[in-house]
Amino acid sequence: MKRRTFLKSLGVIATGVAMGGLAGCGFHLRGQGEPLGFDRLTLTAPIGELTDSVRRELANADVMLVDDAPLRVNLGPENIQEYTLTAGDTGTQEIELRLTAPFSVQRTRDGAYLLDQQRIEVVTTYLANDDDLLVLGDLREQALEDLRREAARQLLSRLRSLDTP
Known part of the structure; x- marks a missing residue:
């Protein structure tokens, strides 16, 4: 023993x-911490929390957002879907959140698409308890914040794969 x-x-x-x-x-x-291959980018995106997360991740990667950059990322609006995975209406519920957002990448000099319309998709789950209704909103907001951060990282990962001009 x-x-x-x-x-x-x-x-x-x-x-x-x-x-x-x-x-x-x-x-x-x-893919984490590797340079993007460019230091300037134009971002066309709706005002929102996903756009804010993308801006933060780009800033962390030392990419400046300017209007006359050689590349433009077109980011569409986020779509949030919520599913209850647990059967029944009482007790602890497992809830799945799914965030999707369309995007494309263009060269600004000729408008050519380097990445045609694609989608970012990230999924997470969280547990919601009927006994903690006050905490339920906080849990959902934290899960959404995590999804947006992960979606922004996924976008940067796809940008790393580009052959930049």
Whole structure:
């Protein structure tokens, strides 16, 4: 019994050392933190929270939003769909939120589409309890904020794949 406990402890220590080594060596997921290949962009988008999230992610990637950039991202309005996944009307409900938004990318000099009309789609779920009705709105808003942030990251990931002019 003592040997089994020792081996488990050894495994936990080895995992911790490996994780610490990865964190210290600059390890990051592919596509995260890589440069976009351009430093200026024109964004055509409706006023809204998704647009705000995209602007923040672009700023974090050191991309300036200007009117005369070589590329233009056309971002459409977000569409939020909400589904209840749990059967029944009482107790804890699992709710799925799905955010979709159309977008395209054009070269501004000739209007050519580098990415024709595409869609960003992100999904999350959260648990809503009938006993905590005051918290329900906060849970939904936090889930929507997370969806918008993830949608913005997904858009930037697709922009990284472009051959820029």
